[in-house]
Every structure is written in C-alpha cells, then in structure tokens.
Amino acid sequence: MEDILLQIKNSITQFTFKDIIDILIVAYFLYRLLLLVKKTRAMQGLKGLGILLIASRICDMLKLTTVSWMLNNIISAGAIVLIILFQPELRHALEQIGRRTAFESNLFSDTEASDVSAEIHRALLSLSKQRIGALIVIEQTTQLGELIDTGTRMDSRVTASLIETVFYPGTMLHDGAMIIRGLNVVAAGCFLPLSTNDTISRTLGTRHRAALGVSEQSDSVTFIVSEETGNISVARDGKLRIHLDTIAIRLILEELFMKKNGGSKPWTRILRRQKHE
Numbered sequence: 001m002e003d004i005l006l007q008i009k010n011s012i013t014q015f016t017f018k019d020i021i022d023i024l025i026v027a028y029f030l031y032r033l034l035l036l037v038k039k040t041r042a043m044q045g046l047k048g049l050g051i052l053l054i055a056s057r058i059c060d061m062l063k064l065t066t067v068s069w070m071l072n073n074i075i076s077a078g079a080i081v082l083i084i085l086f087q088p089e090l091r092h093a094l095e096q097i098g099r100r101t102a103f104e105s106n107l108f109s110d111t112e113a114s115d116v117s118a119e120i121h122r123a124l125l126s127l128s129k130q131r132i133g134a135l136i137v138i139e140q141t142t143q144l145g146e147l148i149d150t151g152t153r154m155d156s157r158v159t160a161s162l163i164e165t166v167f168y169p170g171t172m173l174h175d176g177a178m179i180i181r182g183l184n185v186v187a188a189g190c191f192l193p194l195s196t197n198d199t200i201s202r203t204l205g206t207r208h209r210a211a212l213g214v215s216e217q218s219d220s221v222t223f224i225v226s227e228e229t230g231n232i233s234v235a236r237d238g239k240l241r242i243h244l245d246t247i248a249i250r251l252i253l254e255e256l257f258m259k260k261n262g263g264s265k266p267w268t269r270i271l272r273r274q275k276h277e
Helices: 002-013 017-037 041-061 065-085 087-097 110-130 160-167 206-217 246-257 266-273
Strands: 134-138 152-157 177-181 184-190 221-225 232-236 239-241
Touching: 041 065, 110 134, 110 160, 110 221, 110 232, 110 246, 134 160, 134 206, 160 177, 160 184, 206 221, 206 232, 206 239, 221 246, 232 246
Parallel strands: 134 177
Antiparallel strands: 134 221, 152 184, 177 184, 221 232, 232 239
C-alpha cells in the first residue's frame, strides 16, 4: 500500500500542463466515441472492455502478476473481437465522423428543391389514399451505390406521376425500394438490408424493417407507405416515426431539400410530436 501511495504522490508532483492537454484530448475522443456508439450493441461491448481495463490496472497496482497477465491478454484479444462482432455499428459510427450537412455538395436552386419536395409530398399522399405500398429512400451524404446496383437504373427527374407509376400494383418494380439522389430518381426495385433490431414491433412489416435497416447503415431518410393501412412513416438514424400527418411530411421534406437554417429543425419538432415506436 505504501508503494501505491508513493506512486500516486510522485505522479502528482510530476504533473505538468502537457499532461492536462493530453488528458483533455483523450477524454474528448472517448466522449465522441461514446456518443457515436450509444444505443447500439457495440456500447455493451465497450462497457465490458472498460471494466476489464479498470480491473487490469488495479491488479497491476496490487502486483497480482498472474491475474494482470491474464486480463491484459483478454483485453488485447477483446479489442479485435469487438471490431469483428460490431463491424456494422463501428462502420456506421465512422461514417458519421466524415459526414457533412445534407446536400451541401448538390448544386440546385431552391425553386427546383421546392418542386421536388412538392412532387414527393403529392405522391406520398396519393399512394396513402389508395393504400398502395411504397418505399422511398432519399440519399444524403452517404452514397448508396451498392443498393442502387441491386435495382433498375432510371436517372429520371422526380415527379409524382413517376413515383405512383413505379409503385402501382402489378408493375415489375413496385415491391422494391426507390432511391432518390438530389433531383432525380436514380433507381427503383432496389433491395434494402433488413434491420436486426429486436425491439421493433412485430406488427410492422418488411418495408418498415428495410427502411430501418438502411437508416441504421447510412444517413438516408426513408418514407414508407403501408399498403394495409395507408399510414405514412419515416425512418432516419435508426429511428422510426409512424402515422405522419401531411404537415409532418412537408416539414421533413423541406428540411431535406430546402436547406432551412436557424431555429429548431423540423425533424426535431416532429420527434417531439410523433410517438417513438
């Protein structure tokens, strides 16, 4: 115990301003890492690894050589195991680091953006009224090239009539997802990854799970129209909001296409209004 106290005393006396900067930098990166992986499966793994790390340091201080050796080897292997097991969550976290504001690189006017927003809004309401199922993915900064390749390329300007035609029952592409990039429909009939989230309500169908799946792996925003009820939902950042009304849909589309700045984001206000499922 005296040796431990002596080590602590020596550490305090040798503490410099550089050490403070060093600690602050490490603390900041750890804080950002926790924000990126919170509410994911990777968070549980990090907690376990953190507990082992603390136990290892205590064993080092108490000179428990064998236990310390064992824990250090587990920690070394544990880091690799975490990367393998939680690769999707970690990839999603790294993608968020490099993201920029949605559509900041797209060159189109506010008038064009308003027109596209209105066309999508009109199509969603029409599909909902007719109870025609639909899955519309709006790409943002994360490129969805792999998903686009699973469907049929279109590269057509977004219009309500085009969207309704694609999803009309009986057409070849109506069961897949439509992907919109900027002002154009780039592909339709695309296959999306299904969410592995076990907390999703069993009353939700494949379209909702697919929408959540792509939102967990990218920053895309996906609208879903239920063919059973006609309800319109939206998936974003791994969260699902159901039973959207026409005002909520318009606000989300305006946030995506009209580049609104200042004040509370429309999406933030909608999250407060809509029930989280």
